[in-house]
Amino acid sequence: MISIIILSLVGLFSMIIGLFKPNIRIVIATVVIGILTAAALFTLGWNADLAYFNDMAYFDNFAIAMSVVLCTLTAMIIAVSGYHFADVKNYKTEHIALFVFSLIGMVTMVCFDHLSMLFVGIEIMSIPVYILAGSNRKSISSNESSVKYFLMGAFASGLLLMGITLIYGETSAFHVDSIQEYIANSASAKTSPLLAIGILLVLAGLLFKVSAVPFHFWTPDVYEGAPTLVTTFMGTAVKIAGLAAFYRLFYNCFLDVDFVWLQVLAAIIVLTISVGSISAVFQTNIKRLLAYSSISHAGFMLISILVASDWAGSTIVFYGVAYALASFVCFSVVMGVEYASGSVNIEVFNGLSKKNPLLALAMTVGTLSLAGIPLTAGFFAKFYILSSCMDGGYPWVALVAIVNAIIGIYYYFKVIIAMYFKETLQPFEVEASIGFKAILITCIALIFILGILPDSVYSLF
Amino acid sequence: MHALLLLFLPALFAIVSLLMGKSAKIIALLGSLVQLLFSIFVVFNLTSSSEPLIFKTDWIPSLGISFYLEMDKLSLLLILLTNILVPLIILSSFSNRPYSDNAPFYGLVLFMQSALVGVFGAADCFLFYIFWEAALIPVYFIAAIWGGEDKVKVTFKFFIYTIFGSLFMLLGIIYIYLQTPYPHSFSWDVLSTLDLSNSGEFLIFGSFLLAFAIKMPIFPLHTWQPDTYTTAPTPATMLLSGIMLKMGIFGIFRWIIPIFPISFLNLSNLLVIISVIGIIYASIIAIQQKDFKRLIAFSSIAHVGLIAAGLFTGNVEGLQGAIIQMFNHGINVVGMFFILEIIAQRTGTRQIENLGGIVHTAPKLAVSFVIIMLGNVALPLTNGFAGEFLLLMSLYKYNMWIGAVAGLTIILGAVYSLRMYKNIMLGESNQTTSNFKDLTLSEMLVVVPICFIILALGVYPNLILQFTSTYSADLAGLLANKSLSISNILK
Numbered sequence: 001m002i003s004i005i006i007l008s009l010v011g012l013f014s015m016i017i018g019l020f021k022p023n024i025r026i027v028i029a030t031v032v033i034g035i036l037t038a039a040a041l042f043t044l045g046w047n048a049d050l051a052y053f054n055d056m057a058y059f060d061n062f063a064i065a066m067s068v069v070l071c072t073l074t075a076m077i078i079a080v081s082g083y084h085f086a087d088v089k090n091y092k093t094e095h096i097a098l099f100v101f102s103l104i105g106m107v108t109m110v111c112f113d114h115l116s117m118l119f120v121g122i123e124i125m126s127i128p129v130y131i132l133a134g135s136n137r138k139s140i141s142s143n144e145s146s147v148k149y150f151l152m153g154a155f156a157s158g159l160l161l162m163g164i165t166l167i168y169g170e171t172s173a174f175h176v177d178s179i180q181e182y183i184a185n186s187a188s189a190k191t192s193p194l195l196a197i198g199i200l201l202v203l204a205g206l207l208f209k210v211s212a213v214p215f216h217f218w219t220p221d222v223y224e225g226a227p228t229l230v231t232t233f234m235g236t237a238v239k240i241a242g243l244a245a246f247y248r249l250f251y252n253c254f255l256d257v258d259f260v261w262l263q264v265l266a267a268i269i270v271l272t273i274s275v276g277s278i279s280a281v282f283q284t285n286i287k288r289l290l291a292y293s294s295i296s297h298a299g300f301m302l303i304s305i306l307v308a309s310d311w312a313g314s315t316i317v318f319y320g321v322a323y324a325l326a327s328f329v330c331f332s333v334v335m336g337v338e339y340a341s342g343s344v345n346i347e348v349f350n351g352l353s354k355k356n357p358l359l360a361l362a363m364t365v366g367t368l369s370l371a372g373i374p375l376t377a378g379f380f381a382k383f384y385i386l387s388s389c390m391d392g393g394y395p396w397v398a399l400v401a402i403v404n405a406i407i408g409i410y411y412y413f414k415v416i417i418a419m420y421f422k423e424t425l426q427p428f429e430v431e432a433s434i435g436f437k438a439i440l441i442t443c444i445a446l447i448f449i450l451g452i453l454p455d456s457v458y459s460l461f
Numbered sequence: 462m463h464a465l466l467l468l469f470l471p472a473l474f475a476i477v478s479l480l481m482g483k484s485a486k487i488i489a490l491l492g493s494l495v496q497l498l499f500s501i502f503v504v505f506n507l508t509s510s511s512e513p514l515i516f517k518t519d520w521i522p523s524l525g526i527s528f529y530l531e532m533d534k535l536s537l538l539l540i541l542l543t544n545i546l547v548p549l550i551i552l553s554s555f556s557n558r559p560y561s562d563n564a565p566f567y568g569l570v571l572f573m574q575s576a577l578v579g580v581f582g583a584a585d586c587f588l589f590y591i592f593w594e595a596a597l598i599p600v601y602f603i604a605a606i607w608g609g610e611d612k613v614k615v616t617f618k619f620f621i622y623t624i625f626g627s628l629f630m631l632l633g634i635i636y637i638y639l640q641t642p643y644p645h646s647f648s649w650d651v652l653s654t655l656d657l658s659n660s661g662e663f664l665i666f667g668s669f670l671l672a673f674a675i676k677m678p679i680f681p682l683h684t685w686q687p688d689t690y691t692t693a694p695t696p697a698t699m700l701l702s703g704i705m706l707k708m709g710i711f712g713i714f715r716w717i718i719p720i721f722p723i724s725f726l727n728l729s730n731l732l733v734i735i736s737v738i739g740i741i742y743a744s745i746i747a748i749q750q751k752d753f754k755r756l757i758a759f760s761s762i763a764h765v766g767l768i769a770a771g772l773f774t775g776n777v778e779g780l781q782g783a784i785i786q787m788f789n790h791g792i793n794v795v796g797m798f799f800i801l802e803i804i805a806q807r808t809g810t811r812q813i814e815n816l817g818g819i820v821h822t823a824p825k826l827a828v829s830f831v832i833i834m835l836g837n838v839a840l841p842l843t844n845g846f847a848g849e850f851l852l853l854m855s856l857y858k859y860n861m862w863i864g865a866v867a868g869l870t871i872i873l874g875a876v877y878s879l880r881m882y883k884n885i886m887l888g889e890s891n892q893t894t895s896n897f898k899d900l901t902l903s904e905m906l907v908v909v910p911i912c913f914i915i916l917a918l919g920v921y922p923n924l925i926l927q928f929t930s931t932y933s934a935d936l937a938g939l940l941a942n943k944s945l946s947i948s949n950i951l952k
Contacts, residue, residue: 374594387524387635395636402628409624413617421605421613459523 001052003038003067004107010034011100018093024085027093031100032075039071051113055175058113062313065460066110066244069317073237073324074103076443077229080332080436083339084229088135095135098128099233106241110248115164115174118245122160122209125241126153129234133226145225152208152218160205166198176253183256196260202249203261209242210298213271220279223291228338231287232331235294240320243301247316250305258308265306270400272299277404280411286334287344289411290327293370296404297323303385303401307392311458315384318458322369322377322450329366329443332436333359340430349415351424359430360419362440367412369447372405377450384458463503464514464530467540468578470496471547475571479564486555489567493548493574500544504537508928520588525638525646531584534932535714535784538925539581539707542791545914546703547574553799553907554696556806566603566696573599573700580708584649586634586716590627593672593708597623600700604693612692619689626672626682633668636661637720653719666724669717676709679769680739683762690758695802698754702761703795707787710768714780718936722943729773733859736770737867739763744873752811753801753881757794760837760877764790767870771852774859775944777937782851784933785925789836789844789918796833796911800826803904804885808893813881818890823899827886829908834882836915838874844915847922 014031042064051058059067078099085092105124112118130153134146168174170192171182183189208215223231254261276296283289301323304315334344336359341348353360369378382405389398432440450457474492478485503514513533520528532540551570576599579592597620605616634647641651657665675682690698718725740763747759768786771779803826804819805811820827832843839845849871857864890897900908918924 373598374591383631383635386632387639390632390635391639395632398632398635402632406621406625406628410621413620417605417613417617420602453521455521455523 001050003041003071004104006034006038006041007071007100007104007107010038011097011104014093014100015097018091018097022093024092027096028078028081031096032079035071035075035078035100035103039068039075042067042071053117055177056114056117057108057111059111061460062244062248062317063111065317066241066320067107069321069324070103070106070110070237070241073328074099074233076328076439077233077237080335080439081229082433082436083335084227086339095132098132102126102128102132102233103237106237109241109245112245112248113176115167115176115179118249119157119161119164122245123157125238126157126209129230129238132230132233133222135230136227139225141225142227143225145222148218148225149222156205156208156215158205159201159208163198163201163203163205166194166201170195170198176249180253180256183254190257195257199254199257199260200264203264206242206246206249207268210239210246210302211295212268212298212302213275213295214268216272216275216295219295220283220288220291223294224285224287224344228287228331228335228344231291232328232335235290235331236324236327239294239298240301240324243298243305243316243320246302247305247312251308251312255308262306265302266394266397269299269302269306269397272296272302273401273404277407277411281407283411284346285344286346286349286415289346289415290330290334293408293411294327296408297327297370300382300385300401303389303394303397306397307388307394309388309392312388314458314460315388317460318377318384318450318454319381321457322381322447325443325447325450326366326369326376326378329362329440329447330370332440333363333366336430336432336436341426341428346415346418347425348428349418350422352419352430354424355428356430356432358437358440359432362444363419364416365444365447367415369451371409371412373409375448375451377447377454379451380454380458384454462516463506464516464532464582467496467500467503467514467532468530468575468582470499471571471574471578475568475575478571479568482564485564485567486551489571490548490551490555492571493544493551496574497544497548500537500541503532504541507534507537514582515584520585524587525641525644526587527585527646527648528588529585529648530579530582530588531649532582534929535711536581538784538788538929539711540578542707542788543574543577543581543704545910546699546791546795547571549795549799549907549910550696550699550703552903553699553802555903556901566607569599569603570696570700573603577704577708581711585647586638586649586652587647589716590631590634593627593630593712594624596705596708597627600697600705603700604689604697607694608692608697609694610692611688615688615692619685622682622685623672623675626675629668630672633665636665649715649719652716655720657721662721663724663727666717666721666728669712669721673709673712673717676712677706677765677769678709678762679736680742680762680766681735683739683743686762687755687758690761691752691755695798699795699798702758702798703791706761706765707791710765710772710783710787713772714784714936718775718940722940723947725773726775726940726944726947729775732773733770733856733863736766736773737856737863739766740770740867740870741873744870744877747877748873748880750877751813753813753885754798754805754811756813756877756881757797757801760874761790761794763870763874764794764837767849767852767867770863770867771855774855775937775940776855776858777934778851778858779855780933780937781926781930782848782855784929785922786845786848786852788925789848789915792911792914792918793833793836793845796829796908796915797837799904799907799911800830800833803900807897810893813884815891816885816894817888818886819894819897820886821890822895822897825900825905829900829912830882830886832912832915834878836919838878839871842916842919844918844922846919847926 045059102125108121130150136142171179173179211219276292280292304312369376372378372382478488516530518528520526576592576596583589601620678686743759743762750756768783772783836843836845839849856867
């Protein structure tokens with residue numbers, strides 16, 4: 001509770017301080033410290049299961065873990081914004097404020113206990129991202145990205161709201177617990193078309209947010225057009241916040257009517273994983289490649305909701321952390337290389353290992369983790385998913401996942417091969433500040449620590 | 462504790478040599494020699510006590526994964542092979558310009574050594590999988606950085622091919638893990654007591670076999686191998702052919718036979734036939750090769766095919782022959798690739814037809830080449846003889862006709878090996894070979910131990926046969942029991 005207030009104050013501070021034309025580095029440092037303080041304060045509620053606002057928000061351990069992850073991630077993204085702000089002339093602090101406001105929306109999404117909170121959270125998260133996607137006003141693709149994201153996002157929000165309304169019509173409740181109770185106790189609810197349609201509409205709205213097939217068409221274009229810092233944010237924080245909300249709603253609410261959505265979700269997972277990884281094979285633009293890879297990873301994460309085992313929450317948190325760390329590393333290296341070369345084609349990565357060994361190493365560890373090679377966090381993430389999938393009676397989904405993991409290795413290694421085994425085409429120097437290097441090294445270390453001792457996160461709750 | 466040291470010493474030296482810069486190669490050599498001496502000490506200890514080395518501690522308790530090493534005689538034999546070959550491989554690369562002063566090269570070789578010891582020593586299936594994958598990464602980088610023409614494409618094919626197999630094995634591992642009684646466990650002693658007969662044992666067996674067969678490689682999954690062996694730099698080729706392919710054979714011994722004995726027996730007929738087809742196929746292709754590195758690559762497929770065929774018969778001669786031949790093949794193929802690398806470096810060509818008459822200027826090379834080559838064609842009094850004899854005997858016992866066809870390998874092997882030797886070493890010297898320099902001291906240091914082992918094991922193969930006789934007898938006994946119980950059920 002206090003954390004959300006702190007985050008709002010940090011956002012407002014960053015918005016207002018812009019009037020006084022401050023040094024951007026000081027603002028970044030203050031905001032990062034503010035967000036990390038908020039993250040630390042979240043942990044005070046561990047095991048306390050506190051509820052706020054007439055039970056509209058409920059901070060169980062899952063919500064706290066997710067909030068801390070999202071805060072840390074956003075702080076890291078703001079901390080590496082140096083490349084981004086080198087190109088931006090005006091309204092720098094307002095950009096930072098938008099990131100913070102979006103973060104507040106995400107925190108709302110992972111702690112909601114009331115469907116209106118879910119909707120409000122999604123909107124608070126999305127609207128700043130619509131603006132940020134178009135923040136490079138002179139670039140046509142950035143504008144296209146913003147408009148596309150906004151139109152599709154608004155459409156999805158409409159579907160979600162319609163779904164919530166229909167669910168209310170059947171259950172006359174907004175509270176997650178009351179809905180669950182109603183469904184469990186009422187015989188008619190299980191056959192009610194109103195509820196079924198409502199659930200499917202909510203499903204569609206949320207699937208849009210996590211960019212699952214067939215609601216994924218916006219993802220590559222938006223990721224490509226948006227400034228890379230914003231893409232980093234969308235590819236990591238926004239995605240796992242969407243999945244956390246998805247998990248919270250479906251796991252806590254609709255398990256009793258799973259016949260309505262389970263088969264649909266299974267089909268969507270298979271499609272998402274396959275379309276994501278097969279499309280990624282053909283990409284020559286690294287941002288598009290990572291966009292398709294993020295689609296495929298969303299499919300992997302959805303598996304834990306499909307199986308709904310007792311430890312689905314831990315699996316989502318672990319996968320989310322592993323995926324977000326690796327993606328963050330990859331996107332921020334892309335940002336550095338893009339700043340130096342002005343391009344995001346895979347060819348500009350040729351020979352990066354000689355130009356800047358640390359960036360190349362970070363990118364390698366990041367892609368290895370995304371590919372799920374052992375001793376990285378990504379391996380255990382995949383392992384948890386696959387074993388729960390086999391245990392939960394979906395061996396065929398596991399088979400599809402494995403085949404796509406192999407395809408994934410193919411396209412992730414294209415980047416590694418470019419960096420290590422190909423000769424440079426364009427001469428340019430890639431510079432990295434000390435802070436940027438420190439963050440990358442920390443992330444590499446974390447990826448390995450989670451890959452060797454996964455219990456340190458997994459058995460937290 | 463010994464087991465843990467055996468596992469981590471090379472990795473420790475790898476880190477030290479990475480930090481040493483220019484003098485990395487000295488550290489790497491010293492480190493690998495220390496490791497060799499230590500493993501000889503451990504092997505002697507084990508011969509007297511015959512208790513396996515065990516190290517067990519919890520690693521990821523929530524999943525029932527333990528850091529469980531258990532090194533019995535088979536493990537130690539292969540660990541010894543690894544530890545004999547790695548110093549030789551390191552020493553053999555000293556004179557080789559592109560990597561001789563490169564700290565990362567030596568670091569990668571030593572990391573690979575650690576992973577290989579892990580594969581041979583792990584008694585927890587999950588740990589085994591981790592090491593299995595970890596062994597692949599260093600050799601991939603060695604091959605892709607320092608390889609020859611088309612290195613990126615070829616090594617990538619190799620990488621995807623092997624990962625393809627091992628990811629299916631991962632699914633299989635998860636599946637058998639979920640079959641264990643709660644709390645689930647990956648450890649070898651639990652898995653080997655599972656009764657999988659009602660639950661798709663056949664498919665899971667297939668997923669393991671796929672991974673192992675790709676690694677070995679068995680016909681028809683061998684298509685990555687000739688290109689990779691030819692393109693990779695010779696140290697990587699030695700690592701792949703000398704040690705890495707033993708991972709596949711070892712996997713069949715350690716995991717497939719104890720966990721899936723029934724599927725193994727049911728499919729053995731088919732697998733023996735496929736392996737024998739592979740022997741003949743690879744031998745015939747080897748005869749037609751003009752590039753000598755490629756020729757040895759195909760001959761390696763033929764030799765591994767024979768090992769696999771003997772192994773799949775499941776009788777005690779086959780198992781014993783496969784064990785001893787794993788060791789011998791490792792020594793011989795590394796020696797062969799080393800000699801050929803010397804010739805390729807000095808003459809600048811790998812085409813057999815461009816060479817000839819090297820014997821006139823390089824007698825030492827000629828003698829050692831003869832010894833290694835004869836070991837490769839399994840002449841009596843060389844190490845290959847005892848192993849191939851046992852393997853062919855097991856095939857003959859299994860089925861006379863299969864044994865007869867597999868016996869052709871001796872003739873075909875002699876054809877391509879002797880022809881290659883004749884065309885490279887004998888005859889008139891030409892422009893490329895007239896100034897050929899004989900072996901230098903550092904090259905002698907590699908060749909002499911290899912020749913010594915070839916002759917020593919040729920004269921006294923009991924050294925290995927006795928060491929592993931109880932192991933293979935037990936395994937063969939297990940298989941015989943199972944097949945007896947199957948036939949009882951059928952009656």
